[in-house]
Amino acid sequence: MAEVPATYRERLAQFRILEEKRFELIEELLDKLEKCEAQLAQTKLDLESEQNVRRTLQAEVVEAKEKESALSQRQARRPFVLVLIDADADGFMFQDKYITRRAQGGESLADELLIRLREYLRPLYDDADSLDILVRVYANLEGMANFLVRQDKVRNLGQLRAFATGFCGRISSFDWIDVGVGKEGGSGRKVRENLSFYTSNTHLRHILLACSPTDLPPTLLSTLPLPKLTLLESSPLPPSLIALPLSTTRFPTLFIAPVPKSPRPRGRNGPQLQLTQQEDPEGGSTWLVIRPERSKSQGAGLRRRGESEDDNSSLSISIGPDNTVSVDSGRRRRLVG
Structure with a gap:
């Protein structure tokens, strides 16, 4: 058994030891309490910060959804289809029944082109009949007129201009652009530039392209949304284009069928x-x-x-x-x- 202190001083010394241990315990508990309070305060700050971030993200999500909805509504109001035609390219000369009838022929061509475009788009889009259709025809009118005069299809440049004017005036979104007399590929260059420009437009639904395959280099095709692109085919496409996931179609009622290339016999004094x-x-x-x-x-x-x-x-x-x-x-x- 422990020895019981005999004197009061010994007993007082024992009480002092117990009191010191009690104070040490209290100090330890107070330290832990202060640390817990500090951690709690930091946790509250972190929680408030997370709440603020979450509220900000929620607000941004709501704003983004509103913008997306507004954009979808704008796109739904005026989506359009773009048609680019290089009339100088082989196989894309319009038929004589249109060209030889001046302004009336241009109007008939515009009507027929619109009908064929709607027919092609209906299986692709439910709202095909309400889509805006923009048509851009590029050609060197003077060069085309000289060629047609020699073919006895028109008499002069004025008749061809009347045909182009009738085409433009029939439908407001149909344009015939005269690229003028310039270096080779003027019309093809215009087609490529407009193709690059319009493909980034969010309202664009589809593109129909009538041009020479040489005007579609791989560097250009790699930047285009191929699922939205359809090539108007007048002659067999080269293997480089056939290998791509491209849609093709033909409008035989609009363009003159290209003459198959074959060797032409020549006599002694020149052509036949x-x-x-x-x-x-x-x-x-x-x-x-x-x-x-x-x-x-x-x-x-x-x-x-x-x-x-x-x-x-x-x-x-x-x-x-x-x-x-x-x-x-x-x-x-x-x-x-």
């Missing part, structure tokens, strides 16, 4: 002669027209450049029903009775 019939728009009679044959590539090049041929290459002889002979050298016409 071509015999055709032509209706006289003034008298209603039929003329026989004799002219040298030209290759398709020559015709397309002349349309782009607007160049004139020499007298021999543009010479044509027409024989009327009353044996009247007309000799047309491209610059002048002489009648022989």
Whole structure:
């Protein structure tokens, strides 16, 4: 058994030891309490910070949803389809039944093009009939007119301009842009530039493209939304385009079918002669027209450049029903009775 203190001083010393231990315990408890209070205060600050961040994120989410909804509503109000046509490219010359009828032919072409576009878009989009359709036709009118004059399809540049004016005036969103006489590829360059510009537009729903495959380099195609792109096909596409996930379609009622390329036999004195019939728009009679044959590539090049041929290459002889002979050298016409 522990020895019991005998004197009061010994007993007082024991009480002092117990009192010191009690104070040490109290100090330890107070230290822990202060640390817990500090941690609690920090936790409250962290919680408030997290709450503020969460509220901010919630507000941003609500704002983003509102913007997305507003954007969707704007896009739903005016989505559009873009149609780019390089009329100087091989296989995309419009048919004679449109070109030869001046302004009336241009209006008929616009109507027919709109019908064919709606027919193509209906299986793709439920709102195809309400989509805006923007059509841009690019061509060197002077070069095309020179080519068509030599083909006896129009008489001068004015008739072709009337055709283009009728096309533009028929539908407000249809435009025919004259790229002028310039270097090769003027129309193709315009098509590429507009293609790059419009593909970033959020209102764009689909693109239909009529141009030469050479105007679609891989560097350009890699930047385009291919699921939205459809190529108008006039002749077989090269393997580089066939391998891509591209949609294609044809509008045979609009464009002249390209002539298959084949070697042309030539005689000793130059190209073979071509015999055709032509209706006289003034008298209603039929003329026989004799002219040298030209290759398709020559015709397309002349349309782009607007160049004139020499007298021999543009010479044509027409024989009327009353044996009247007309000799047309491209610059002048002489009648022989």
